[in-house]
Amino acid sequence: MNKRAVGPFQVNPIGLGCMNICAVYGPPPSFDDAERLLLTALDEGVDFFDTAALYGFGESERIIGRVLSKHRSRFTLASKCGMQGVDLKGDGKKVRVIDGRPDTIKATCDSSLRSLNTDVIDLYYLHRWDKRIPIEESVGALADLKRAGKIRSIGLSEVSADTLRKAHREHPIAALQTEYSLWTRNPEIAVLKACEELGIAFVAFSPLARKFLCNDLQDIASLSANDWRHTSPRFNAEHYPRNLQLLNSYQQIANEVGCTPAQLALAWVLAQASHIVTIPGTASIDHLKDNVGAGRVLLSQAVLARLNETINQHTVSGERYNAQASSEVDTEVF
Secondary structure (H helix, E strand, O other): OOOEEEEEEEEOOOOOEEEHHHHOOOOOOOOOHHHHHHHHHHOOOOOOEEEEOOOOHHHHHHHHHHHHHHHHOEHHHHHHHHEEOOOOOOOOOOOOOOOOEEEEEEHHHHHHHHHOOOOOOOOEEEEEOOOOHHHHHHHHHHHHHOOOOOOOOOEEEEOOHHHHHHHHHHHOEEEEEEEEEEEHHHHHHHHHHHHHOEEEEEEEEOOOOOHHHHHOOOOHHHHHOOOOHHHHHHHOOOOOOHHHOOOHHHHHHHHHOOOOOHHHHHHHHOOOOEEEEOOOOOOOHHHHHHHHHHHHOOOOHHHHHHHHHOOOEEEEEEEOOOOHHHHHHHOOOO
């Protein structure tokens, strides 16, 4: 795969999102399985690993620190602050809290550096914009961390083009991360163009539509009780059967191209613009290798047009987030 720029770094355009090594989509893998997954990713050429203080309330960062710190020179490391687990009641049970105050951002970074067993984080995102705090203040704190040598570049996650421009005026932004796939097209409203104009990398998360585009999740009843997808309208009993009807035509296109459904989805994302990289997540080594193989799939303009017609914001049923999650992001909506 030809490498693409993420700020000052050159990375393979298919990285690894490391949320799946924690309990988000059902039970997490064992440490041994997570270790095998991360080391296999390195061996397969993955050189861009993405984690966050939120994932497993720090567990993802701790696993990466234990497994990959000895290989630190081989990859670009991204993590996130501004949304983490906090023990509000003092009972040992953490809840997710959005907090973009400068002091919190700096304390979270120090904790993440210890967990990741590294001296510096290459790309550090504000995971969510805390709308109580001007974006310039949160980005200013990240700029302080950069000047202190604790991070090398600054990113934002799930913000609008307007917020991105405000932040970029405070300090240059290296990357913006937002959900993007055939079934989530919101970045096409304004963010993709803004990133291109400003020279900012766009990092697409959930490019496989949380497994939907793998075409191997037919029955949502098979999901474990604590699976995040139960909170997503697109996976509920009303909308998911409608969405499944899109997959027959989609699978036919994959068959014609000669690739797997997952590879087709990733190849589509990467074909949209040269400033896009993507970070599919998985806990499966087989899926990891399949995803990496998407870098060898080239799609014709005719195939891209058929995909765009088959799965888009008009054909997909349901919103991507429920009301609570929607209120926490700043992204444009159709």
